[in-house]
Amino acid sequence: xxxxxxxxxxxxRRTGTIAGLPSQHWINGRHLxxxxxxxxxxxxxxxxxxxxxxxxxxxxxxxxxxxxxxAALSGPWCSILPAERGRLLARASALIRAHADRLxxxxxxxxxxxLGEAQGDVNGAARAFEYYAGACDKFQGSSIPLGPDxxxxxxxxxxxxxxxxxxxxxxxxxLVRGLAPALAAGCTIVAKPADQTPLTALMLGExxxxxxxxxxxxxxxxxxxxxxxAPLVAHPDIDHITFTGSVxxxxxxxxxxxxxxxxxALELGGKSPVIVLSDADFDAAIEGVIGAIYENAGQICSAxxxxxxxxxxHAEFTRRLVERTSALRLGHGLRTVDMGPxxxxxxLERIASFVERARGRGVKVLCGGHSSSDPExxxxxxxxxxILDDLSxxxxxxxxxxxxxxxxxxxxxxxxxxxxxxxxxxxxxxAGIYTQNxxxxxxxxxKLDAGQVYINEFFAGGIETPFGGxxxxxxxxxxxxxxxxxxxxxxCVTARL
Numbered sequence: 067x068x069x070x071x072x073x074x075x076x077x078x079r080r081t082g083t084i085a086g087l088p089s090q091h092w093i094n095g096r097h098l099x100x101x102x103x104x105x106x107x108x109x110x111x112x113x114x115x116x117x118x119x120x121x122x123x124x125x126x127x128x129x130x131x132x133x134x135x136x137a138a139l140s141g142p143w144c145s146i147l148p149a150e151r152g153r154l155l156a157r158a159s160a161l162i163r164a165h166a167d168r169l170x171x172x173x174x175x176x177x178x179x180x181l182g183e184a185q186g187d188v189n190g191a192a193r194a195f196e197y198y199a200g201a202c203d204k205f206q207g208s209s210i211p212l213g214p215d216x217x218x219x220x221x222x223x224x225x226x227x228x229x230x231x232x233x234x235x236x237x238x239x240x241l242v243r244g245l246a247p248a249l250a251a252g253c254t255i256v257a258k259p260a261d262q263t264p265l266t267a268l269m270l271g272e273x274x275x276x277x278x279x280x281x282x283x284x285x286x287x288x289x290x291x292x293x294x295x296a297p298l299v300a301h302p303d304i305d306h307i308t309f310t311g312s313v314x315x316x317x318x319x320x321x322x323x324x325x326x327x328x329x330x331a332l333e334l335g336g337k338s339p340v341i342v343l344s345d346a347d348f349d350a351a352i353e354g355v356i357g358a359i360y361e362n363a364g365q366i367c368s369a370x371x372x373x374x375x376x377x378x379x380h381a382e383f384t385r386r387l388v389e390r391t392s393a394l395r396l397g398h399g400l401r402t403v404d405m406g407p408x409x410x411x412x413x414l415e416r417i418a419s420f421v422e423r424a425r426g427r428g429v430k431v432l433c434g435g436h437s438s439s440d441p442e443x444x445x446x447x448x449x450x451x452x453i454l455d456d457l458s459x460x461x462x463x464x465x466x467x468x469x470x471x472x473x474x475x476x477x478x479x480x481x482x483x484x485x486x487x488x489x490x491x492x493x494x495x496x497a498g499i500y501t502q503n504x505x506x507x508x509x510x511x512x513k514l515d516a517g518q519v520y521i522n523e524f525f526a527g528g529i530e531t532p533f534g535g536x537x538x539x540x541x542x543x544x545x546x547x548x549x550x551x552x553x554x555x556x557x558c559v560t561a562r563l
Contacts, residue, residue: 069167069168070167071167071170071171074167074168074171075171075181075400078171078175078400079398079400082110082113082115082117083117083118083175084168084171084172084175087118087172087265087269088120088265088268088269088271088272089118089119089120089121090120090121090268091121091123091127091131091268091285091286091287091288092267092268092271092272092284092285092286093127093130093131093134093285093286093287094130094131094134094281094282094285095275095280095281095282096281097268097271098121098127098130099121100121100122100123100124100126100127100289101124101126101127101130102122102124102126104121104122104123104124104289105119105120105121105122106119106120106121106122106261106288106289106290107119108120108176108261108262108263108264108265109262109410110175110176110178110446111177111178111406111407111408111409111410111446111447112175112178112397112398112399112400112406112407112440112445112446113398113440113443113445113446114411114445114446114447115445117175118176118265120264120265120268120288121288121289122288122289122290122293123287123288123289123293123294124289124293124294124297125293125294125297127287127289127294128256128287128294128297128298128301129297129301131256131285131286131287132227132256132285132298132301132303132304133303134281134282134285135227135254135255135256135282135283135285136226136227136254136303137282138254138280138281138282138283139224139226139227139253139254141280141282142280143252143254143280143282143283144252146280147203148202148203148205148252149202149203151202151203151249151250151252152199152200152201152202152203152250153199154199154249154277154278154279155195155196155198155199155202155246155249155250155277156195156196156199157277157278158195158199158273158274158277158279159192159193159195159196159199160192161273161276161277162188162191162192162195162270162273163189163192165269165273166185166188166189166192168269169184169188169191169238169266169269170184170185170187170188171184171400172265172266172269173187173188173237173238173263173265173266174399174400174406175265175399175400176237176262176263176264176265176266177234177235177236177237177262177263177362177409178363178399178406178407178408178409178446178447179362179363179399179406180399180403180404180405180406181399181400183361183362183399183406184399187236187238187239188238190239190242190528190529191238191239191241191242193528193529194242194243194246194529194545195242195246197246197529197530198246198247198249198250198550199250201247201250201547201550202250205222205250205251205547205550205554206222207219207220207221207222207556208220210558210560212560214563215562215563216560216561216562216563217560217561217563218558218559218560218561219558219559220556220557220558220559221556221557221559222251222550222554222555222556222557223252223554223555223556223557224251224252224253224553224554224555225251225253225305225306225329225552225553225554225555226253226254226305226306227253227254227255227256227303227304227305227306228244228248228253228254228255228256228304228305228306228307228308228553229255229256229257229258229298229299229301229304229306229307229308230244230245230248230255230256230257230258230308231257231258231295231298231299231307231308231309231310231311231319232257232258232259232260232267232310233260233310233311233367234260234262234263234409235362235365235366235367235409236362236366237259237260237263237264237265237266237267238266238267238270240310241257241259241266241267241270242270243529243533243544243545243549244308244544244549245257245270245284247544247549247550247552247553248553249279249283249284250550250553251550251553251554253305253306253553254282254283254284254285255283255284255285256285256286256287256298256304257284257285257286257287258286258287258288258289258294258295258298259286259288261288261289261290261291262409262410264286264288267286267288268286268288270284270286271284271285271286291315296322299319299322299323299328300322300325300326301326302326304326304328305328305329306328306329306330306331306552306553307319307323307328307329307330307331308330308331308542308544308552309330309331309332309333310332310333310334310367311334312334312335312467313334313335313538316332316334316540319332320332329552330542331534331540331541331542331543331544331552332540332541332542333367333495333533333534333535333539333540333542333544334367334535334538334539334540335367335467335469335493335495335538335539336366336367336368336369336371336467336493336495336496336535336539337371337372337464337465337466337467337491337492337493338358338368338369338370338371338372338493338495338496338497338498338516339370339372339373339374339476339487339488339497339498339514340354340355340358340370340372340373340374340497340498340499340500340524341374341375341478341484341485341488341497341498341499341500341501341510342355342373342374342375342376342379342383342500342501343376343481343484343499343500343501343503343506344376344378344379345501345502345503346379346500346501346502347500347502347522348379348382348383348386350500350522350523351383351500352383352386352387352390353390354370354498354500354522354523354524355370355373355387355473355524356387356390356391356394357524357525358370358371358498358524358525359371359451359471359472359473360391360394360404360405360451360471361525362406363405363406363407363408363448363449363470363471364468364469364470364471364472365408365409365413365469365470367467367495367539368495368496368525368533369469370473370496370498370524371467371468371472371473371474372464372473372474372475372476372487372488372491373387373473373474373475373476374476374477374478374484374487374488375475375476375477375478376477376478376479376484377477377478377479380475380477384432384453384455384475387453388432388433388453391433391434391451391453391473392433392434392451394451396438396440396441396448396450397440397441397442398440398442398443398446401442405451405471406448407440407446407447407448408447408448408449408470408471409447410447411447413447413469413470414437414447414448414449414470416468416469416470417449417468417469417470417471417472418436418437418449420462420463420466420468420470420472421435421452421454421472423462424454424461424462424463427461429454429455429456429457429461429463430454430455430456431452431453431454431455432453432454432455432475433450433451433452433453434449434450434451434452434453434471434472435450435452436449436450437449437450438450449470449471449472450471451471451473452471452472452473453472453473453475454472454473454474454475455475456475456476456477457474457475457476459476459487459490461474464476464490464491465491465492467493481506481509481510484510485510485513485514488514488516489513489514489515492537492538493535493537493538493539494515494516494517494535494536494537494538494539495516495517495518495534495535495536495539495540496516496517496518496519496520496535497511497514497516497518497519497520498519498520498521498524499511499519499520499521499522500521500522501521501522504521507521507522508521515536515537516535516536517532517533517534517535517536517539517543518531518532518533518534528545529545529546530545530546531545531546532544532545532546532548532549533545533546
């Protein structure tokens with residue numbers, strides 16, 4: 067089997083796949099076929115062709131996985147000391163790095179993203195395990211001073227069996243940012259990857275077993291949202307649900323979780339603003355805006371999909387932005403390109419329909435605005451990097467998450483106007499600010515309704531910084547030490563002495 071990155075890329079480009087990909091669920095420490103015997107294809111968005119098949123699960127497979135996770139709670143996992151959990155997570159981090167090339171190529175094929183982006187995601191996954199490895203033996207309770215006649219203290223206990231429902235745009239990243247803190251807190255996990263991108267979750271099962279994770283602690287059931295996601299959410303033995311996805315599906319998850327009073331954290335949509343003030347460094351701001359909207363072809367919940375620019379610099383800034391955007395090269399993620407495909411034909415059609423309706427309303431399309439394909443092969447699902455100019459606050463393209471490489475430009479007359487525009491959608495996930503006046507930046511940041519605000523670098527931070535949204539963007543926080551709170555239940559013990 068090829069092992070070097072160059073060999074893996076060459077094999078994938080020559081055959082359309084790589085050898086030895088997992089093809090069954092990961093339940094109770096081993097690969098298992100679906101009880102029904104069902105199978106489903108996973109497709110490379112860069113070619114539009116299937117390159118692997120995996121098990122198509124049902125409620126029966128979900129039940130097996132949940133039972134395995136429940137049994138593991140009272141097995142060897144519950145007696146492993148926090149420091150040993152930390153060492154296990156550290157071994158997992160090292161193994162992810164050892165298998166990084168294979169994981170990255172599989173992720174690029176499965177999701178369509180550029181290889182460099184996939185490599186960044188895999189490195190981020192390794193870093194997440196490393197970070198929470200150091201937190202395992204430091205997640206401590208506190209003593210409450212009630213006076214000399216009482217001893218009162220708190221302790222964090224694992225919440226139990228945690229369900230992770232993972233989206234297709236960041237398969238390994240989104241899984242690991244929930245998985246690593248859940249393991250650090252002592253939970254067991256049943257993961258349902260998106261049916262479009264199941265492979266790296268299954269590969270992680272093998273890696274964690276190699277790291278020494280006891281059987282049943284981490285389980286993966288592949289399949290559709292209807293056949294696997296819904297029964298997982300409704301299962302009475304699930305103690306916590308982490309869901310990342312669309313607002314309508316998140317509402318459905320929340321309603322189903324209520325039937326069993328199951329705790330949950332939701333990271334839903336975004337329509338995140340990037341505010342560029344008149345004193346901003348143009349070069350830095352343009353590169354920041356490009357990365358904010360065109361990374362992963364704009365398929366990011368936290369994408370900077372709205373540019374709010376000061377009227378005084380609007381003409382020059384957009385001129386330079388269009389020049390830079392028009393030079394971006396499209397192509398398959400395993401080649402040297404600037405932007406890869408979108409995830410599916412349905413997603414491509416959805417993006418195109420937003421832009422065509424904008425044209426019909428008389429919106430000016432500064433660049434892009436058309437479906438495309440890989441210029442080398444004529445295959446795949448691509449959409450040109452697009453900029454829509456001078457949109458009104460109530461425009462459909464401003465108010466709705468397009469989830470593609472479409473930037474919506476809004477013009478602000480003052481800083482207060484920029485804040486009002488930024489807060490003018492149902493979403494409140496992230497926001498960006500570009501200015502050389504840090505006093506202004508922090509004043510604006512305080513008035514923005516967003517879970518996180520980036521100043522002079524979009525996507526600033528890492529696993530150490532909490533991440534999550536407000537309003538229609540959901541609730542709960544991933545990443546940082548705050549994520550540990552999601553996977554624990556606090557117990558207070560008070561004794562009269």
